[in-house]
Amino acid sequence: MSISHYIKEIGRGRDGARALDRLHAADLFGRVLDRRVSDLEIGAFCVAMRIKGETAEEMAGFIDATRERMTLVPAAPTGRPTVVLPSYNGARKFPVLTPLLAQCLVNAGCRVIVHGMGTQEPGRVTSAQVLQAMQVPMLESVADVQDEHINYLPIAMLSPALHRLLEVRYTVGLRNSAHSLVKIINPCATRALVVGSYTHAEYLHAMNLIYREIAADALLLRGIEGESVADGRRVQAIDAYIGGLHQRLQEAQTGRITQVPDWPQDVSAPSTARYIQAVLAGDSPLPDPIQRQVVHIQHALRLMQGV
Numbered sequence: 001m002s003i004s005h006y007i008k009e010i011g012r013g014r015d016g017a018r019a020l021d022r023l024h025a026a027d028l029f030g031r032v033l034d035r036r037v038s039d040l041e042i043g044a045f046c047v048a049m050r051i052k053g054e055t056a057e058e059m060a061g062f063i064d065a066t067r068e069r070m071t072l073v074p075a076a077p078t079g080r081p082t083v084v085l086p087s088y089n090g091a092r093k094f095p096v097l098t099p100l101l102a103q104c105l106v107n108a109g110c111r112v113i114v115h116g117m118g119t120q121e122p123g124r125v126t127s128a129q130v131l132q133a134m135q136v137p138m139l140e141s142v143a144d145v146q147d148e149h150i151n152y153l154p155i156a157m158l159s160p161a162l163h164r165l166l167e168v169r170y171t172v173g174l175r176n177s178a179h180s181l182v183k184i185i186n187p188c189a190t191r192a193l194v195v196g197s198y199t200h201a202e203y204l205h206a207m208n209l210i211y212r213e214i215a216a217d218a219l220l221l222r223g224i225e226g227e228s229v230a231d232g233r234r235v236q237a238i239d240a241y242i243g244g245l246h247q248r249l250q251e252a253q254t255g256r257i258t259q260v261p262d263w264p265q266d267v268s269a270p271s272t273a274r275y276i277q278a279v280l281a282g283d284s285p286l287p288d289p290i291q292r293q294v295v296h297i298q299h300a301l302r303l304m305q306g307v
Contacts, residue, residue: 003028003037003045011048019052025061029177033069033161046168046176054177056209062177063185063214070159072189073113073142080111080147081301082192086183087116089199089226090124095263095272097290098127099134101229102150103280104294110301111147115187117166118154125269127227128152133273158187183228184210186217193300197223208239208246215244219300221293232261232287240300249296261287 006028009018020028031037032045054062076082083105087098102112118138119128128138131152138152145151156163165178184207186192196211196218198204204220211218218241224231230238235253239246262284264271278284 003031003041007041007044007048010052011044014051014053017048017052019055020058020061022057022061022064025058026065027061029062030065030068032165033065033159035161035164042165042168043172046165046172047174049177050174053206054180056206056213059177059181059184059210060213062181066159066162066181066185069161070187071142071157073145073153073158073187073192075188075190076111076147078111078147080109081304082111082113082188082190083297083301084186084188084192084194085112085114085228086194086196087114087127087227088179088182090116090121090126091267091272092124092225093267094224095267095275096125096127096130096225096227096229097232097272097276097287098227098229099130099136099150099273100276100279100286101290101293103276104286104290105297106148106150107280108294108298110297111145111151113145113151113153113187113192115153115155115158115182117163118156125267125272128154129269130272130276133269134276153187155182184214184216184218191217191304193297193304194218195228195297196220197226197228199226211241212244212246216241217243217300217304219249219293219297230287230289230293232263232289235289235292238293238296240296240303242300242303249299250292261285 085098085102090096102114105112116127119126136150138154183196186194220239222236223229237252238250240249264275279286
């Protein structure tokens with residue numbers, strides 16, 4: 001089933017392309033996920049959307065199509081609030097501390113879902129690798145999700161089709177719509193707080209529009225190296241979206257970075273795991289921006305309960 005008629009709309013460049021409505025965007029993305037089109041068309045879709053950029057309505061349609069096809073995490077039987085931490089960027093210059101945030105949230109009484117590409121990210125140290133060094137395995141089924149532990153779910157288990165689309169990057173050399181989608185989507189069957197992050201300021205406006213369009217429950221900040229954990233070097237702005245309604249929870253620190261946490265210089269998984277375990281044991285201090293992030297997440301969860 002061809003998507004050439006869609007490519008004619010979205011593939012005319014940044015100025016000539018026309019946006020799709022939510023229903024047609026869902027139809028297009030569903031065909032891509034189902035691989036009812038050729039590899040050439042999938043490549044054309046990825047490049048066209050990369051050049052044009054997704055509108056909020058298009059991304060909402062992409063999310064609709066994905067949730068219809070993915071294995072959703074069931075509700076927590078104990079009623080614990082669920083926090084979702086997408087982790088796809090990993091560490092390059094600084095240790096990936098998403099597992100530290102995850103364990104802090106578990107200790108605070110949250111059910112925590114971390115999802116990502118697993119251990120296969122060339123040139124990066126992933127949360128999955130750090131968690132493995134902490135003796136926290138990747139789960140093989142949503143039935144294995146527990147309240148009292150960090151739950152790492154590879155995206156290939158939640159949605160093999162989405163995983164394949166993410167891997168197109170290795171062939172085409174460019175990110176595509178799936179890379180934005182995985183940082184926004186709620187992979188749970190019920191409400192959950194998704195902690196989103198952005199790397200460049202221009203993405204803040206786009207994500208703001210998307211969260212409003214999908215009536216998201218989300219926390220948004222400029223995480224370190226694109227991860228959903230706060231930058232331990234400085235306080236960043238944090239925004240909450242509860243049912244799509246926005247409020248600012250924290251203003252950004254101004255001025256130069258004056259203090260750097262006592263992070264390990266070695267960003268490898270074993271070194272990062274040892275640092276995280278030292279923080280959790282109280283032998284090293286928890287960076288203040290991460291502590292503040294935990295408090296803001298707890299506040300956002302209370303707001304969700306009041307809606």
